[in-house]
Amino acid sequence: MVGAVDVGSNSIKLTVARPGLSGGIEELASAVAAVRLGAGLSTSGRLADDRIEAALGALHNFAALAREHGADRLVGVATEATRRAANGATFLERVRAETGWEVRAITGDEEADLTFRGVALNxxxxxxxxxxxxxxxxxxxxxxxxxxxxxxxxxxxxxxxxxxxxxxxxxxxxxxxxxxxxxxxxxxxxxxxxxxxxxxxxxxxxxxxxxxxxxxxxxxxxxxxxxxxxxxxxxxxxxxxxxxxxxxxxxxxxxxxxxxxxxxxxxxxxxxxxxxxPSGIRTALLLDTFAEIAARNGAPAAARAAVRSATPSPRMEGMT
The missing domain is CATH 3.30.420.150 (Exopolyphosphatase. Domain 2)
Known part of the structure; x- marks a missing residue:
């Protein structure tokens, strides 16, 4: 089982899932916390201290919830507020150290790719x-x-x-x-x-x-x-x-x-x-993580392909 979070500028969203029998995902739990991580960013250029603490609190709770449902891997992505903030990298270091989530800031192109693949699934x-x-x-x-x-x-x-x-x-x-x-x-x-x-x-x-x-x-x-x-x-x-x-x-x-x-x-x-x-970021992130785990565990190529083929692999043109 895997827990996946989308650390957005308004909300942090969680999905806990395992691979579905047909190659998709089987959702076990979900949650959302409206922490407004990006509040004040447009004027200060930084994530506010109180918003960082709120985000860390939410991620700590989400980690506990994910583990309650059997998740042994906690992954996530952070979007515009974190990638733009001067203290975004420091925030992510605290996330890893204090909550156990493996969260990385993604580019706009990566965000678009995850969004499309997740939405296109259904x-x-x-x-x-x-x-x-x-x-x-x-x-x-x-x-x-x-x-x-x-x-x-x-x-x-x-x-x-x-x-x-x-x-x-x-x-x-x-x-x-x-x-x-x-x-x-x-x-x-x-x-x-x-x-x-x-x-x-x-x-x-x-x-x-x-x-x-x-x-x-x-x-x-x-x-x-x-x-x-x-x-x-x-x-x-x-x-x-x-x-x-x-x-x-x-x-x-x-x-x-x-x-x-x-x-x-x-x-x-x-x-x-x-x-x-619905947003598709966490769905695509979960499928990518399932495929990565399968490859690391030596799953047959056909099984890994089945997981990856659950979402389209679009040809990106004109990405900026």
Whole structure:
């Protein structure tokens, strides 16, 4: 059994799993902690001391939970906040020493690769698809056609950084969310996303999930649904929004800006609707770890290939 964590700018997410009989994963446990590791990063350039302590506490608890479910390997990846912070490496050293997690900071390209492979395992990749994962400090964009990645890029705009710099009010004002959408659009408009053909927008992760719940709960959200969700965010302070969605207040506080990023993406791509799916980073990380363990233990090549083939191995073009 393996425990895998995704140490993001807003939340730390855990999945404990073992190899599935068909080559995928069999999930045994999961958990999430909204620690806002990236809070204040946009102004200080560092991970705040109290956020580091909160993250270490969450990872300590997650290690205990993973071991309770039989995990004998604890792996993880850290994304934009950790890779950008001046003290990111020091934070990861403490993670290893104090919690036992083997967490490494990954590049934007690696994050996009893990996201795509995890989503493609169970997702519909027909036609031209833009996959967007809106994080706290960055947004990962992957453009795929027929299951082949043709472009991937990490854009430095996220729900946490937008909230820290542009959304001081709780609940946010109309002007603050409009400013967030404009700031996101300015960043996203620099990306040469191919739009000459019809494009599907597939948003993954917590922001997309909570948007869908506010809009009515379905896996497809139209423009009216995005507008309804933003209206709810403007009408409810983060404490009330947290109770509505049964999520931590810290996560609810940055959600409105995250939905503003999704609206900006839909505008940029001329999409009338947004499809929603779970994040795939931990799934792909688990499959890679299972394959590594099988190779180290001398498993037959066919068995190792079966584990790796559970997710596509996309040809990356135009990676930045």
């Amino acid at each position: 997702g519909d990749m027909h036609g031209r698809v833009v996959i967007a994962d809106i994080g706290g400090a960055s947004t990962e964009l992957i453009v795929a056609e027929g299951g082949v990645v043709i472009m991937a890029q990490s854009v430095v705009v996220g729900s946490g950084t937008l909230t820290d710099t542009l959304v001081p009010s709780d609940p946010p004002t109309v002007a603050e969310l409009a400013a967030s959408a404009r700031a996101a659009a300015a960043r996203l408009d620099l990306i040469a996303v191919p739009t000459e053909a019809a494009v599907r927008l597939l948003c993954v992760g917590g922001t997309a999930e909570y948007l869908a719940r506010l809009a009515g709960g379905g896996p497809v959200v139209d423009r009216a649904g995005i507008a309804r969700a933003l209206d709810i965010c403007r009408a409810r302070a983060s404490m009330e929004l947290a109770l509505t969605l049964a999520i931590p207040q810290a996560r609810a506080r940055v959600l409105p800006a995250g939905i503003a990023v999704i609206r900006a993406l839909a505008d940029l791509l001329h999409c009338d609707q947004v499809e929603v799916a």
